[in-house]
Amino acid sequence: MNWSGAPGGMKKTMNELAVEGRTLYAFIERNFHLVRRYLSWEIVFLFYNAINAMTIGYIGVNTPVQHRNETVLYLLIGALLWGYLSLLFDEVANSISWERWEGTIEYTFMAPIRRLTHLLGMCLYAVTYGIVRTVIVLVALALFFHISLSTANLWTGVVVLVVSSVSFMGLGLIAATLPLLSTERGVQATHIIQGVILLISGIYYPISVLPHWVQWASYLSPATYALEMARAALLHGATVAQLAAPLLKLLLIGALMIPLGLFVFVQAERFAMRTGRLKRNG
Amino acid sequence: MIAQVTTAGAVPAIEVREVHKRFAGDRKRNGRRKPFIAVNGVSLRVEQGEVFGLLGANGSGKSTLIRLISTLLYPDAGSVSVFGHDVVRDQRTVRRLLNRVSVEASFFKKLSAIENLMYAGRLYNLSGRETRERVVELLTQLGFSKAKIRAPLEELSRGMQQKVAISRALMTRPKLLLLDEPTTGLDPRSKRDVQELIANLHAQHGVTCVLTTHDMDEAERLCDRISIIDRGRIVALGTVEELKAAQDGVQTLEDVFFELVGRAWGDEEDDE
Ligand SMILES: Nc1ncnc2c1ncn2[C@@H]1O[C@H](COP(=O)(O)OP(=O)(O)OP(=O)(O)O)[C@@H](O)[C@H]1O
């Protein structure tokens, strides 16, 4: 066995990029392996997701016929987008809490990788996985609801989805610091954050119905903008150009959230290494 | 005993200078936490190519010291360097040079050995093929069958899991290997396999090892030098012969241990 030596030959920057690529892939591959080994759970969650979205859609079927299509679509957009965004958030936060439960966290944090690449790998997986699951739910919904998308601008819808993913990754990174600091309470706290976002973002109702003192918080949630735009696109056929201003705003929120998330995460990691929070036993 | 292949005068593999580490201790009856001093002013030097033993009762601070060396804990005071690189300032460089095996084999329990090690390998910049080759070589050396390599780890015995943990560290070919009770819980045969592997690593590749163990024979057989740590302080350091010579009328390393540590095993009550 040759015990020494970095690979030689290739140019340094190319080499470094390849290293980062490999790190990214490590997280994606690992998580897909986990999905395969927990396949029955995946099916259960998917089933529940689809049913949940469906039952919400059916609430709208009971409305007068001239509003029916719009109401059902309004509700389904909420169910789908929330399904996607909360999955993104969950996956990013869970990938830390999972490693804590298994006790692999010390090994992952001891590896010679950049934390940025590590976190991007988690996010990249979450996006891929979230899209796959959302598409499956979407297909299931199409079988049950005969909604007309004649006025919808699907292209704008996709752009909204991509732009809102960025800020939700940032939120996920901030949430991932909680399980880094505490095994049990960290997961509890992430669920509280998620619940608050669900309440304030106008997922199934316009935020105007909320009490005044809650409404101001709605403007802080990136999900609020994402939903408004998704509805403008799919219900009223808004073009990307028409939504340019709010899209840019959401992109800006995302562009701030990601470095903020990284910063908070790195601070939490340092804190954990000062106080011995990474360890489970031994 | 393994022949001494230390390179005197070269950069030490590990240099620990006056390191202190304390933790927020258990909550007292009045609700306050009394800080617990886990490592209390430790200094030591491990030369390149040495197998260095770290002995001590439960809770004496061995694992904490290993975590400080492996960049998992920041020292409160003092400094640690690995091959001349400071563990806090040159974290990534240090991480590339070392790996660690801990008492508990921490894995994704539903994933197989190969799936777990594939993940670990990529984090150390190994390709899928490199990882597979190395893992198969290492695990067959440790008596693994092909089928076992693909089985979920939760189906393997603790000893088997520990062997996978050892392979995880070895496949990255570290220059410094931190072994925190690598043979605890292994049957005599597996224990011997692991000990031989450590001895080989050292003889063939000059890998520096730090070994903690509660098995005195193992320490005596494998280690070039041994330090005994008690309540976060080093109370003795030297070759087995030196340690024995320093105490009057002792026969074995175990006698030395009881002379120096003086208390019953596992007794870690706060007695100040
Ligand atoms: N992360 C941590 N947080 C709080 N206390 C800790 C932490 N790590 C270690 N300790 C405490 O520090 C002391 C020393 O622990 P350490 O694990 O270093 O002992 P050890 O010598 O490895 O013992 P053992 O032989 O049982 O493995 C113990 O009392 C332990 O409870």
Ligand SMILES: [Mg+2]
């Ligand atoms: Mg220990």
